Amino acid sequence: MIGLTAAASAVVYFARGDIDPLIAGPVAIGVLVGATQGSKWLAGIRADRLRLLFVSVLGVVAVQMIWKGVG
Numbered sequence: 001m002i003g004l005t006a007a008a009s010a011v012v013y014f015a016r017g018d019i020d021p022l023i024a025g026p027v028a029i030g031v032l033v034g035a036t037q038g039s040k041w042l043a044g045i046r047a048d049r050l051r052l053l054f055v056s057v058l059g060v061v062a063v064q065m066i067w068k069g070v071g
Contacts, residue, residue, distance in 0.1 A: 013019050042050070 010019065014021075014024075
């Protein structure tokens with residue numbers, strides 16, 4: 001359902017000229033390839049390693065947000 005509404009709004013934004021196809025095209029391809037490969041890799045990753053990776057990424061993002069908020 002989310003994909004359907006996103007596609008409909010993307011058509012509207014594209015028709016208004018708000019979407020740059022030279023940027024949106026590679027992003028869409030990257031999302032498609034990343035989602036496909038990610039779902040394949042997810043089957044082979046243990047839950048504890050995935051949790052550690054997720055916590056690490058969240059930690060880096062938190063430090064960046066704090067750094068930008070203070071500085």
